[in-house]
Amino acid sequence: MIESLSSQAIATASQMQAIENLIFQAGMPVAALMEKVAIRITQRLTELYPEQSHPHVGILAGSGHNGGDALVVARELHHQGRQVKIYTPFAKSKPLTRVHSCYAKSLGIPFVSLESLQDCDLLIDGLFGFGLERDVIGDVAIAINTINNWQIPIVSIDLPSGIHTDHGGIMGTAIQATMTFCLGLWKRGLLTESATPYVGKLERISFDMPEKFILQVLGAHHLWRINPKQSLLKNFPISRSVITHKYEIGHLLLVVGSQKYGGAAILAAMGAKATGIGMLSIAVPNSLKPIILAQVPDALVIGCPETESGAIASLPDLDLRKYQAITCGCGLSLDAFPIVEQVVNCDRPLVLDADGLNALASIGKAQIIEKLNQRSSSIILTPHWGEFCRLFPDLHEVERLEALQTAVNQTKATILLKGARTAIAVPEKDGTQTWINPESTAALARGGSGDVLAGMIGGILAQGISAKDAAIAATVWHSQTALWLANQRTEMGVDPVTLAQNLLPFLQISKSQ
Ligand SMILES: NC(=O)C1=CN([C@@H]2O[C@H](COP(=O)(O)OP(=O)(O)OC[C@H]3O[C@@H](n4cnc5c(N)ncnc54)[C@H](O)[C@@H]3O)[C@@H](O)[C@H]2O)[C@H](O)CC1
Numbered sequence: 374m375i376e377s378l379s380s381q382a383i384a385t386a387s388q389m390q391a392i393e394n395l396i397f398q399a400g401m402p403v404a405a406l407m408e409k410v411a412i413r414i415t416q417r418l419t420e421l422y423p424e425q426s427h428p429h430v431g432i433l434a435g436s437g438h439n440g441g442d443a444l445v446v447a448r449e450l451h452h453q454g455r456q457v458k459i460y461t462p463f464a465k466s467k468p469l470t471r472v473h474s475c476y477a478k479s480l481g482i483p484f485v486s487l488e489s490l491q492d493c494d495l496l497i498d499g500l501f502g503f504g505l506e507r508d509v510i511g512d513v514a515i516a517i518n519t520i521n522n523w524q525i526p527i528v529s530i531d532l533p534s535g536i537h538t539d540h541g542g543i544m545g546t547a548i549q550a551t552m553t554f555c556l557g558l559w560k561r562g563l564l565t566e567s568a569t570p571y572v573g574k575l576e577r578i579s580f581d582m583p584e585k586f587i588l589q590v591l592g593a594h595h596l597w598r599i600n601p602k603q604s605l606l607k608n609f610p611i612s613r614s615v616i617t618h619k620y621e622i623g624h625l626l627l628v629v630g631s632q633k634y635g636g637a638a639i640l641a642a643m644g645a646k647a648t649g650i651g652m653l654s655i656a657v658p659n660s661l662k663p664i665i666l667a668q669v670p671d672a673l674v675i676g677c678p679e680t681e682s683g684a685i686a687s688l689p690d691l692d693l694r695k696y697q698a699i700t701c702g703c704g705l706s707l708d709a710f711p712i713v714e715q716v717v718n719c720d721r722p723l724v725l726d727a728d729g730l731n732a733l734a735s736i737g738k739a740q741i742i743e744k745l746n747q748r749s750s751s752i753i754l755t756p757h758w759g760e761f762c763r764l765f766p767d768l769h770e771v772e773r774l775e776a777l778q779t780a781v782n783q784t785k786a787t788i789l790l791k792g793a794r795t796a797i798a799v800p801e802k803d804g805t806q807t808w809i810n811p812e813s814t815a816a817l818a819r820g821g822s823g824d825v826l827a828g829m830i831g832g833i834l835a836q837g838i839s840a841k842d843a844a845i846a847a848t849v850w851h852s853q854t855a856l857w858l859a860n861q862r863t864e865m866g867v868d869p870v871t872l873a874q875n876l877l878p879f880l881q882i883s884k885s886q
Protein backbone atom coordinates (compact mmCIF):
# COMPACT_ATOMS: atom_id res chain seq x y z
CA MET A 374 0.00 0.00 0.00
CA ILE A 375 1.55 3.28 -1.09
CA GLU A 376 1.77 5.53 1.92
CA SER A 377 -0.38 8.58 1.23
CA LEU A 378 1.26 11.99 1.28
CA SER A 379 -0.53 12.96 4.49
CA SER A 380 0.67 9.88 6.32
CA GLN A 381 4.33 10.85 5.83
CA ALA A 382 4.49 14.62 5.33
CA ILE A 383 5.68 16.70 8.28
CA ALA A 384 4.23 20.21 8.60
CA THR A 385 4.82 23.43 10.52
CA ALA A 386 2.13 25.45 12.30
CA SER A 387 1.89 27.97 9.47
CA GLN A 388 1.54 25.18 6.93
CA MET A 389 -1.25 23.63 9.00
CA GLN A 390 -2.93 27.03 9.26
CA ALA A 391 -2.68 27.50 5.49
CA ILE A 392 -4.10 24.07 4.70
CA GLU A 393 -6.88 24.59 7.25
CA ASN A 394 -7.75 27.90 5.58
CA LEU A 395 -7.98 26.25 2.16
CA ILE A 396 -10.33 23.65 3.63
CA PHE A 397 -12.56 26.33 5.16
CA GLN A 398 -12.46 28.50 2.03
CA ALA A 399 -13.55 25.47 0.01
CA GLY A 400 -16.68 25.32 2.14
CA MET A 401 -15.96 23.03 5.09
CA PRO A 402 -17.49 24.75 8.14
CA VAL A 403 -14.97 25.21 10.97
CA ALA A 404 -17.39 23.67 13.46
CA ALA A 405 -17.92 20.64 11.22
CA LEU A 406 -14.18 20.03 10.97
CA MET A 407 -13.79 20.32 14.72
CA GLU A 408 -16.67 17.88 15.17
CA LYS A 409 -15.14 15.40 12.73
CA VAL A 410 -11.70 15.63 14.35
CA ALA A 411 -13.06 15.30 17.87
CA ILE A 412 -15.27 12.32 16.99
CA ARG A 413 -12.23 10.52 15.59
CA ILE A 414 -10.22 11.41 18.70
CA THR A 415 -13.06 10.00 20.83
CA GLN A 416 -13.16 6.78 18.79
CA ARG A 417 -9.44 6.18 19.22
CA LEU A 418 -9.57 7.14 22.92
CA THR A 419 -12.35 4.64 23.51
CA GLU A 420 -10.34 1.85 21.87
CA LEU A 421 -7.28 2.57 24.01
CA TYR A 422 -8.98 3.69 27.24
CA PRO A 423 -12.38 1.93 27.41
CA GLU A 424 -15.07 3.26 29.70
CA GLN A 425 -14.88 0.15 31.89
CA SER A 426 -11.28 0.83 32.88
CA HIS A 427 -11.37 4.62 32.60
CA PRO A 428 -14.79 5.85 33.74
CA HIS A 429 -13.55 9.15 35.21
CA VAL A 430 -12.05 11.54 32.67
CA GLY A 431 -10.63 15.02 33.29
CA ILE A 432 -10.60 17.54 30.43
CA LEU A 433 -8.06 20.37 30.27
CA ALA A 434 -9.63 22.96 27.96
CA GLY A 435 -7.65 25.80 26.41
CA SER A 436 -9.01 28.99 24.91
CA GLY A 437 -8.41 28.08 21.27
CA HIS A 438 -9.62 25.33 19.00
CA ASN A 439 -7.42 22.78 20.73
CA GLY A 440 -9.67 23.47 23.69
CA GLY A 441 -12.64 23.25 21.33
CA ASP A 442 -11.58 19.77 20.31
CA ALA A 443 -11.26 18.77 23.95
CA LEU A 444 -14.75 20.09 24.80
CA VAL A 445 -16.35 18.10 21.99
CA VAL A 446 -14.50 15.01 23.25
CA ALA A 447 -15.79 15.82 26.74
CA ARG A 448 -19.37 15.91 25.46
CA GLU A 449 -19.00 12.61 23.62
CA LEU A 450 -17.40 10.83 26.60
CA HIS A 451 -20.23 12.19 28.76
CA HIS A 452 -22.79 10.68 26.37
CA GLN A 453 -20.94 7.35 26.71
CA GLY A 454 -21.85 7.51 30.39
CA ARG A 455 -18.42 8.42 31.74
CA GLN A 456 -17.92 10.82 34.65
CA VAL A 457 -16.40 13.83 32.91
CA LYS A 458 -15.01 16.95 34.59
CA ILE A 459 -13.61 20.03 32.87
CA TYR A 460 -10.90 22.41 34.03
CA THR A 461 -9.99 25.58 32.16
CA PRO A 462 -7.51 28.21 33.33
CA PHE A 463 -8.85 30.72 30.83
CA ALA A 464 -11.68 33.20 31.27
CA LYS A 465 -11.91 34.07 27.55
CA SER A 466 -12.09 31.67 24.61
CA LYS A 467 -12.48 31.75 20.86
CA PRO A 468 -16.17 31.85 19.83
CA LEU A 469 -16.41 28.22 18.74
CA THR A 470 -14.69 27.04 21.89
CA ARG A 471 -16.99 29.21 23.95
CA VAL A 472 -20.17 27.71 22.51
CA HIS A 473 -18.90 24.19 23.15
CA SER A 474 -18.16 25.26 26.69
CA CYS A 475 -21.73 26.57 27.10
CA TYR A 476 -23.20 23.39 25.69
CA ALA A 477 -21.10 21.20 28.00
CA LYS A 478 -22.39 23.25 30.95
CA SER A 479 -25.98 22.82 29.70
CA LEU A 480 -25.44 19.04 29.77
CA GLY A 481 -24.46 19.30 33.40
CA ILE A 482 -20.77 18.47 32.86
CA PRO A 483 -19.09 20.14 35.87
CA PHE A 484 -16.39 22.78 35.44
CA VAL A 485 -14.08 22.20 38.40
CA SER A 486 -10.84 23.31 40.01
CA LEU A 487 -7.60 21.69 38.91
CA GLU A 488 -7.28 19.71 42.14
CA SER A 489 -10.67 18.08 41.49
CA LEU A 490 -9.16 16.23 38.54
CA GLN A 491 -6.86 14.26 40.80
CA ASP A 492 -9.30 11.35 41.09
CA CYS A 493 -9.59 10.88 37.32
CA ASP A 494 -8.42 7.75 35.52
CA LEU A 495 -7.44 9.71 32.40
CA LEU A 496 -6.70 13.34 31.48
CA ILE A 497 -7.22 14.86 28.03
CA ASP A 498 -4.85 17.75 27.29
CA GLY A 499 -6.60 20.34 25.13
CA LEU A 500 -4.77 23.42 26.46
CA PHE A 501 -2.68 24.33 23.41
CA GLY A 502 -2.25 22.96 19.94
CA PHE A 503 -0.41 24.53 17.04
CA GLY A 504 -1.61 27.99 18.13
CA LEU A 505 0.90 28.17 20.97
CA GLU A 506 2.74 31.42 20.38
CA ARG A 507 4.80 32.24 23.48
CA ASP A 508 6.05 30.79 26.73
CA VAL A 509 3.43 29.32 29.01
CA ILE A 510 3.20 31.26 32.28
CA GLY A 511 0.81 31.87 35.16
CA ASP A 512 -2.05 29.55 36.14
CA VAL A 513 -1.73 27.36 33.08
CA ALA A 514 1.98 26.80 33.75
CA ILE A 515 1.18 25.89 37.34
CA ALA A 516 -1.51 23.53 36.12
CA ILE A 517 0.88 21.79 33.72
CA ASN A 518 3.58 21.37 36.35
CA THR A 519 1.02 20.08 38.85
CA ILE A 520 -0.49 17.57 36.45
CA ASN A 521 2.94 16.30 35.42
CA ASN A 522 3.47 15.23 39.02
CA TRP A 523 0.27 13.18 39.15
CA GLN A 524 0.44 9.55 38.05
CA ILE A 525 -2.57 9.83 35.72
CA PRO A 526 -2.24 8.94 32.02
CA ILE A 527 -2.49 12.04 29.81
CA VAL A 528 -3.54 12.05 26.17
CA SER A 529 -2.53 15.26 24.42
CA ILE A 530 -4.55 16.53 21.47
CA ASP A 531 -2.35 17.50 18.50
CA LEU A 532 0.71 18.33 20.63
CA PRO A 533 1.62 18.09 24.30
CA SER A 534 0.67 21.60 25.48
CA GLY A 535 3.79 23.69 25.79
CA ILE A 536 5.72 22.03 22.97
CA HIS A 537 6.53 24.38 20.09
CA THR A 538 4.90 23.08 16.92
CA ASP A 539 7.90 23.75 14.66
CA HIS A 540 11.12 23.37 16.61
CA GLY A 541 9.83 21.16 19.41
CA GLY A 542 11.27 23.37 22.15
CA ILE A 543 9.67 23.49 25.58
CA MET A 544 7.88 26.85 25.86
CA GLY A 545 8.42 27.41 29.59
CA THR A 546 6.88 24.10 30.56
CA ALA A 547 5.05 21.30 28.79
CA ILE A 548 2.70 18.41 29.44
CA GLN A 549 4.46 15.06 29.76
CA ALA A 550 2.02 13.09 27.64
CA THR A 551 1.43 9.35 27.83
CA MET A 552 0.16 9.57 24.27
CA THR A 553 -0.08 12.32 21.68
CA PHE A 554 -2.78 12.23 19.01
CA CYS A 555 -1.32 14.38 16.24
CA LEU A 556 -4.08 15.77 14.00
CA GLY A 557 -3.95 15.69 10.22
CA LEU A 558 -0.25 16.00 9.44
CA TRP A 559 2.78 15.12 11.57
CA LYS A 560 3.99 18.31 13.30
CA ARG A 561 7.69 19.05 12.87
CA GLY A 562 8.19 19.76 16.58
CA LEU A 563 6.92 16.34 17.64
CA LEU A 564 9.79 14.59 15.82
CA THR A 565 12.61 16.60 17.36
CA GLU A 566 15.00 15.44 20.08
CA SER A 567 13.80 18.12 22.54
CA ALA A 568 10.16 16.99 22.31
CA THR A 569 10.91 13.27 22.58
CA PRO A 570 10.63 13.06 26.41
CA TYR A 571 7.20 14.81 26.28
CA VAL A 572 5.38 13.19 23.38
CA GLY A 573 4.89 9.69 24.78
CA LYS A 574 3.46 7.26 22.21
CA LEU A 575 2.74 9.24 19.06
CA GLU A 576 -0.20 8.48 16.77
CA ARG A 577 -1.66 10.44 13.88
CA ILE A 578 -5.42 11.00 13.64
CA SER A 579 -6.38 11.52 10.01
CA PHE A 580 -9.31 13.74 9.17
CA ASP A 581 -9.20 13.33 5.41
CA MET A 582 -7.32 16.48 4.50
CA PRO A 583 -7.56 16.79 0.70
CA GLU A 584 -4.14 15.92 -0.74
CA LYS A 585 -4.52 18.73 -3.31
CA PHE A 586 -4.52 21.30 -0.46
CA ILE A 587 -1.57 19.57 1.21
CA LEU A 588 0.40 19.63 -2.05
CA GLN A 589 -0.63 23.25 -2.71
CA VAL A 590 0.79 24.36 0.64
CA LEU A 591 3.70 21.96 1.04
CA GLY A 592 4.76 22.34 -2.60
CA ALA A 593 8.08 20.62 -3.28
CA HIS A 594 8.04 19.35 0.27
CA HIS A 595 11.18 18.33 2.04
CA LEU A 596 10.42 16.80 5.43
CA TRP A 597 9.04 13.29 5.84
CA ARG A 598 8.36 10.85 8.69
CA ILE A 599 9.66 7.35 8.06
CA ASN A 600 7.02 4.67 8.49
CA PRO A 601 9.15 2.03 10.27
CA LYS A 602 6.93 -0.97 9.62
CA GLN A 603 6.46 -0.07 5.96
CA SER A 604 10.17 0.54 5.51
CA LEU A 605 11.05 -2.91 6.87
CA LEU A 606 8.43 -4.55 4.68
CA LYS A 607 9.51 -2.69 1.56
CA ASN A 608 13.28 -3.18 1.91
CA PHE A 609 13.79 -6.64 3.43
CA PRO A 610 14.75 -9.29 2.68
CA ILE A 611 16.95 -7.86 -0.04
CA SER A 612 15.93 -9.81 -3.14
CA ARG A 613 18.48 -11.94 -4.99
CA SER A 614 17.96 -13.98 -8.15
CA VAL A 615 18.03 -17.76 -7.81
CA ILE A 616 20.97 -18.02 -10.17
CA THR A 617 23.41 -15.65 -8.60
CA HIS A 618 27.07 -15.50 -7.70
CA LYS A 619 28.61 -14.34 -4.47
CA TYR A 620 30.29 -11.44 -6.22
CA GLU A 621 27.06 -10.46 -7.94
CA ILE A 622 25.29 -10.12 -4.62
CA GLY A 623 27.81 -7.44 -3.74
CA HIS A 624 31.31 -7.15 -2.38
CA LEU A 625 31.78 -4.76 0.53
CA LEU A 626 35.15 -3.52 1.76
CA LEU A 627 35.43 -2.44 5.40
CA VAL A 628 38.39 -0.15 6.12
CA VAL A 629 38.22 -0.27 9.87
CA GLY A 630 39.92 -0.91 13.17
CA SER A 631 43.14 -0.06 14.92
CA GLN A 632 45.09 -1.58 17.77
CA LYS A 633 43.22 0.81 20.06
CA TYR A 634 39.76 -0.05 18.68
CA GLY A 635 39.88 -3.63 17.38
CA GLY A 636 36.31 -4.48 18.36
CA ALA A 637 34.80 -1.85 16.07
CA ALA A 638 36.04 -3.85 13.08
CA ILE A 639 34.24 -6.95 14.31
CA LEU A 640 31.02 -5.09 15.09
CA ALA A 641 30.98 -3.47 11.64
CA ALA A 642 31.57 -6.90 10.10
CA MET A 643 28.68 -8.38 12.10
CA GLY A 644 26.38 -5.60 10.89
CA ALA A 645 27.46 -6.12 7.28
CA LYS A 646 27.06 -9.91 7.41
CA ALA A 647 23.48 -9.62 8.69
CA THR A 648 22.55 -7.89 5.41
CA GLY A 649 23.38 -11.03 3.43
CA ILE A 650 26.30 -9.44 1.59
CA GLY A 651 27.87 -11.79 -1.03
CA MET A 652 31.51 -11.06 -0.21
CA LEU A 653 33.05 -9.17 2.69
CA SER A 654 36.62 -7.88 2.73
CA ILE A 655 38.04 -6.28 5.83
CA ALA A 656 41.17 -4.11 5.73
CA VAL A 657 42.72 -3.84 9.20
CA PRO A 658 46.19 -3.16 10.63
CA ASN A 659 48.41 -6.25 10.29
CA SER A 660 48.44 -6.89 14.03
CA LEU A 661 44.64 -7.27 14.07
CA LYS A 662 44.49 -9.76 11.19
CA PRO A 663 44.63 -12.99 13.26
CA ILE A 664 41.93 -11.77 15.65
CA ILE A 665 39.60 -10.64 12.87
CA LEU A 666 40.16 -13.91 10.94
CA ALA A 667 39.21 -15.85 14.05
CA GLN A 668 36.07 -13.79 14.58
CA VAL A 669 35.02 -13.44 10.94
CA PRO A 670 36.27 -16.59 9.15
CA ASP A 671 34.04 -15.96 6.13
CA ALA A 672 35.62 -12.60 5.35
CA LEU A 673 38.71 -11.85 3.25
CA VAL A 674 40.90 -10.14 5.85
CA ILE A 675 43.52 -7.79 4.42
CA GLY A 676 46.44 -7.02 6.74
CA CYS A 677 47.72 -3.49 6.19
CA PRO A 678 50.99 -1.83 7.15
CA GLU A 679 50.46 0.02 10.38
CA THR A 680 51.65 3.17 12.11
CA GLU A 681 53.51 3.30 15.42
CA SER A 682 50.18 3.73 17.19
CA GLY A 683 48.69 0.66 15.49
CA ALA A 684 46.52 2.42 12.91
CA ILE A 685 46.34 1.53 9.20
CA ALA A 686 49.28 3.32 7.57
CA SER A 687 48.45 2.44 3.97
CA LEU A 688 46.22 0.15 1.94
CA PRO A 689 48.31 -2.49 0.14
CA ASP A 690 47.86 -2.34 -3.64
CA LEU A 691 44.07 -2.74 -3.46
CA ASP A 692 42.02 -2.02 -6.53
CA LEU A 693 39.22 -0.17 -4.71
CA ARG A 694 37.12 -0.14 -7.88
CA LYS A 695 36.34 -3.87 -7.47
CA TYR A 696 34.17 -3.26 -4.44
CA GLN A 697 30.53 -2.30 -4.86
CA ALA A 698 30.76 -0.28 -1.65
CA ILE A 699 33.21 0.70 1.06
CA THR A 700 32.57 1.44 4.73
CA CYS A 701 35.40 3.39 6.29
CA GLY A 702 36.00 4.76 9.76
CA CYS A 703 34.83 2.41 12.53
CA GLY A 704 37.61 2.23 15.09
CA LEU A 705 40.06 3.67 12.56
CA SER A 706 41.68 6.18 14.94
CA LEU A 707 42.80 9.59 13.69
CA ASP A 708 46.27 8.40 12.64
CA ALA A 709 44.77 6.73 9.57
CA PHE A 710 43.98 10.05 7.93
CA PRO A 711 45.81 9.34 4.61
CA ILE A 712 43.61 6.27 4.11
CA VAL A 713 40.44 8.30 4.49
CA GLU A 714 41.56 10.75 1.83
CA GLN A 715 42.42 7.83 -0.51
CA VAL A 716 39.01 6.22 0.06
CA VAL A 717 37.08 9.48 -0.40
CA ASN A 718 38.98 10.15 -3.64
CA CYS A 719 38.38 6.66 -5.07
CA ASP A 720 34.77 7.50 -5.98
CA ARG A 721 33.10 4.23 -4.98
CA PRO A 722 29.79 4.16 -3.04
CA LEU A 723 31.05 5.00 0.41
CA VAL A 724 29.88 5.06 4.02
CA LEU A 725 32.06 7.31 6.15
CA ASP A 726 31.67 6.87 9.91
CA ALA A 727 33.33 7.78 13.23
CA ASP A 728 37.06 8.55 12.82
CA GLY A 729 36.59 8.54 9.06
CA LEU A 730 34.43 11.63 9.61
CA ASN A 731 36.86 13.16 12.11
CA ALA A 732 39.71 12.66 9.63
CA LEU A 733 37.63 14.29 6.89
CA ALA A 734 36.83 17.18 9.24
CA SER A 735 40.54 17.90 9.61
CA ILE A 736 40.79 19.15 6.01
CA GLY A 737 38.34 21.97 6.69
CA LYS A 738 34.85 22.67 5.39
CA ALA A 739 35.82 24.30 2.11
CA GLN A 740 37.95 21.29 1.13
CA ILE A 741 35.22 18.89 2.30
CA ILE A 742 32.64 20.58 0.09
CA GLU A 743 34.99 20.60 -2.88
CA LYS A 744 36.01 16.95 -2.47
CA LEU A 745 32.48 15.64 -1.95
CA ASN A 746 31.07 17.66 -4.83
CA GLN A 747 33.68 16.12 -7.13
CA ARG A 748 32.45 12.59 -6.46
CA SER A 749 29.95 11.04 -8.81
CA SER A 750 29.11 7.94 -6.74
CA SER A 751 27.11 8.16 -3.55
CA ILE A 752 28.60 8.91 -0.17
CA ILE A 753 26.77 8.53 3.14
CA LEU A 754 28.13 10.40 6.17
CA THR A 755 26.89 9.01 9.49
CA PRO A 756 27.79 11.54 12.18
CA HIS A 757 26.30 12.05 15.57
CA TRP A 758 25.86 15.76 16.43
CA GLY A 759 29.41 16.19 17.79
CA GLU A 760 30.99 14.74 14.66
CA PHE A 761 28.60 16.83 12.53
CA CYS A 762 29.76 20.02 14.25
CA ARG A 763 33.41 19.09 13.66
CA LEU A 764 32.65 18.63 9.95
CA PHE A 765 30.53 21.80 9.71
CA PRO A 766 31.64 24.09 12.58
CA ASP A 767 29.77 27.07 11.14
CA LEU A 768 26.46 25.19 11.59
CA HIS A 769 26.84 24.20 15.22
CA GLU A 770 24.41 26.89 16.44
CA VAL A 771 21.83 26.25 13.74
CA GLU A 772 18.74 24.15 14.54
CA ARG A 773 19.59 20.50 13.87
CA LEU A 774 17.37 19.82 10.88
CA GLU A 775 18.15 23.17 9.27
CA ALA A 776 21.87 22.52 9.78
CA LEU A 777 21.53 19.06 8.29
CA GLN A 778 19.69 20.30 5.21
CA THR A 779 22.27 23.07 4.68
CA ALA A 780 25.15 20.60 4.89
CA VAL A 781 23.52 18.30 2.34
CA ASN A 782 22.78 21.20 0.00
CA GLN A 783 26.47 22.18 0.18
CA THR A 784 28.13 18.75 -0.01
CA LYS A 785 25.58 16.82 -2.09
CA ALA A 786 26.30 13.92 0.29
CA THR A 787 23.62 11.86 1.99
CA ILE A 788 23.95 12.61 5.70
CA LEU A 789 22.51 10.39 8.42
CA LEU A 790 22.51 12.53 11.57
CA LYS A 791 22.29 10.07 14.46
CA GLY A 792 20.37 10.79 17.63
CA ALA A 793 17.14 9.99 19.49
CA ARG A 794 15.37 11.04 16.30
CA THR A 795 17.86 10.15 13.58
CA ALA A 796 17.37 12.28 10.46
CA ILE A 797 18.49 11.25 6.98
CA ALA A 798 18.86 14.05 4.44
CA VAL A 799 19.27 13.16 0.77
CA PRO A 800 20.28 15.44 -2.13
CA GLU A 801 17.63 15.09 -4.85
CA LYS A 802 16.95 16.97 -8.05
CA ASP A 803 14.08 18.98 -6.53
CA GLY A 804 16.04 19.82 -3.39
CA THR A 805 17.14 18.04 -0.23
CA GLN A 806 14.62 15.55 1.14
CA THR A 807 14.85 14.80 4.88
CA TRP A 808 13.45 11.66 6.51
CA ILE A 809 13.04 11.36 10.27
CA ASN A 810 13.07 8.05 12.14
CA PRO A 811 10.22 8.43 14.64
CA GLU A 812 11.00 5.47 16.89
CA SER A 813 14.21 4.58 18.69
CA THR A 814 15.57 3.74 22.13
CA ALA A 815 18.20 5.09 24.47
CA ALA A 816 19.56 1.54 24.47
CA LEU A 817 21.44 2.54 21.30
CA ALA A 818 23.41 5.22 23.14
CA ARG A 819 26.29 2.81 23.65
CA GLY A 820 29.76 2.56 22.14
CA GLY A 821 29.69 0.13 19.26
CA SER A 822 26.05 0.57 18.17
CA GLY A 823 27.24 2.95 15.47
CA ASP A 824 29.82 0.43 14.18
CA VAL A 825 27.07 -2.14 13.66
CA LEU A 826 24.93 0.44 11.82
CA ALA A 827 27.81 1.52 9.57
CA GLY A 828 28.43 -2.10 8.58
CA MET A 829 24.71 -2.59 7.86
CA ILE A 830 24.51 0.49 5.65
CA GLY A 831 27.61 -0.62 3.69
CA GLY A 832 26.24 -4.14 3.31
CA ILE A 833 22.92 -2.87 1.93
CA LEU A 834 24.60 -0.25 -0.29
CA ALA A 835 26.91 -2.92 -1.78
CA GLN A 836 23.82 -4.88 -2.88
CA GLY A 837 22.76 -2.14 -5.24
CA ILE A 838 20.29 -0.35 -2.98
CA SER A 839 20.30 3.46 -3.31
CA ALA A 840 22.08 5.56 -0.69
CA LYS A 841 18.74 6.97 0.51
CA ASP A 842 17.07 3.57 0.88
CA ALA A 843 20.20 1.98 2.39
CA ALA A 844 20.47 4.71 5.03
CA ILE A 845 16.74 4.67 5.87
CA ALA A 846 16.34 0.89 5.83
CA ALA A 847 19.42 0.26 7.96
CA THR A 848 18.38 2.95 10.46
CA VAL A 849 14.89 1.45 10.83
CA TRP A 850 16.14 -2.14 11.06
CA HIS A 851 18.83 -1.16 13.61
CA SER A 852 16.45 0.86 15.84
CA GLN A 853 13.48 -1.52 15.60
CA THR A 854 15.70 -4.45 16.58
CA ALA A 855 17.02 -2.45 19.53
CA LEU A 856 13.43 -1.58 20.60
CA TRP A 857 12.43 -5.22 20.31
CA LEU A 858 15.43 -6.28 22.45
CA ALA A 859 14.89 -3.48 25.00
CA ASN A 860 11.34 -4.78 25.51
CA GLN A 861 12.72 -8.19 26.38
CA ARG A 862 15.93 -7.30 28.21
CA THR A 863 15.46 -3.66 29.31
CA GLU A 864 17.54 -0.91 27.73
CA MET A 865 20.54 -2.15 29.71
CA GLY A 866 20.51 -5.42 27.83
CA VAL A 867 21.05 -4.15 24.30
CA ASP A 868 24.82 -4.28 23.86
CA PRO A 869 26.10 -4.01 20.28
CA VAL A 870 27.01 -7.71 19.98
CA THR A 871 23.53 -8.78 21.12
CA LEU A 872 22.03 -6.21 18.76
CA ALA A 873 24.02 -7.52 15.77
CA GLN A 874 23.21 -11.14 16.65
CA ASN A 875 19.48 -10.35 16.77
CA LEU A 876 19.14 -8.37 13.55
CA LEU A 877 18.03 -11.39 11.55
CA PRO A 878 15.88 -13.06 14.25
CA PHE A 879 14.03 -9.76 14.63
CA LEU A 880 13.58 -9.41 10.89
CA GLN A 881 12.22 -12.94 10.72
CA ILE A 882 9.67 -12.23 13.44
CA SER A 883 8.66 -8.87 12.02
CA LYS A 884 8.10 -10.45 8.59
CA SER A 885 5.87 -13.14 10.09
CA GLN A 886 3.64 -10.61 11.90
N1 LIG B 1 -5.21 20.97 12.08
C1 LIG B 1 -6.46 21.29 11.77
O1 LIG B 1 -6.80 21.52 10.61
C2 LIG B 1 -7.44 21.38 12.85
C3 LIG B 1 -7.05 21.92 14.04
N2 LIG B 1 -7.87 22.00 15.07
C4 LIG B 1 -7.43 22.24 16.40
O2 LIG B 1 -7.12 23.61 16.46
C5 LIG B 1 -5.86 23.76 17.12
C6 LIG B 1 -5.27 25.07 16.74
O3 LIG B 1 -6.22 25.97 17.24
P1 LIG B 1 -5.83 27.46 17.56
O4 LIG B 1 -6.99 28.09 18.17
O5 LIG B 1 -5.22 28.06 16.37
O6 LIG B 1 -4.65 27.34 18.61
P2 LIG B 1 -4.67 26.65 20.02
O7 LIG B 1 -5.88 25.88 20.30
O8 LIG B 1 -3.35 26.04 20.19
O9 LIG B 1 -4.88 27.92 20.98
C7 LIG B 1 -3.94 28.67 21.41
C8 LIG B 1 -4.77 29.76 22.04
O10 LIG B 1 -4.12 30.18 23.16
C9 LIG B 1 -3.54 31.45 22.94
N3 LIG B 1 -2.14 31.29 23.34
C10 LIG B 1 -1.09 31.00 22.55
N4 LIG B 1 0.02 30.91 23.29
C11 LIG B 1 -0.35 31.13 24.58
C12 LIG B 1 0.33 31.16 25.81
N5 LIG B 1 1.64 30.91 25.89
N6 LIG B 1 -0.35 31.43 26.94
C13 LIG B 1 -1.69 31.69 26.88
N7 LIG B 1 -2.42 31.64 25.73
C14 LIG B 1 -1.73 31.37 24.61
C15 LIG B 1 -3.74 31.76 21.47
O11 LIG B 1 -4.02 33.10 21.33
C16 LIG B 1 -4.93 30.87 21.11
O12 LIG B 1 -6.13 31.53 21.33
C17 LIG B 1 -5.11 22.55 16.66
O13 LIG B 1 -4.00 22.28 17.46
C18 LIG B 1 -6.17 21.47 16.73
O14 LIG B 1 -6.26 20.96 18.04
C19 LIG B 1 -9.30 21.87 14.87
O15 LIG B 1 -9.69 20.69 15.49
C20 LIG B 1 -9.73 21.77 13.43
C21 LIG B 1 -8.80 20.92 12.63
Ligand SMILES: [K+]
Pocket residue numbers: 439498499500501502529530531532533534
Ligand atom coordinates in the same frame (compact mmCIF):
# COMPACT_ATOMS: atom_id res chain seq x y z
K1 LIG C 1 -2.71 19.82 23.46
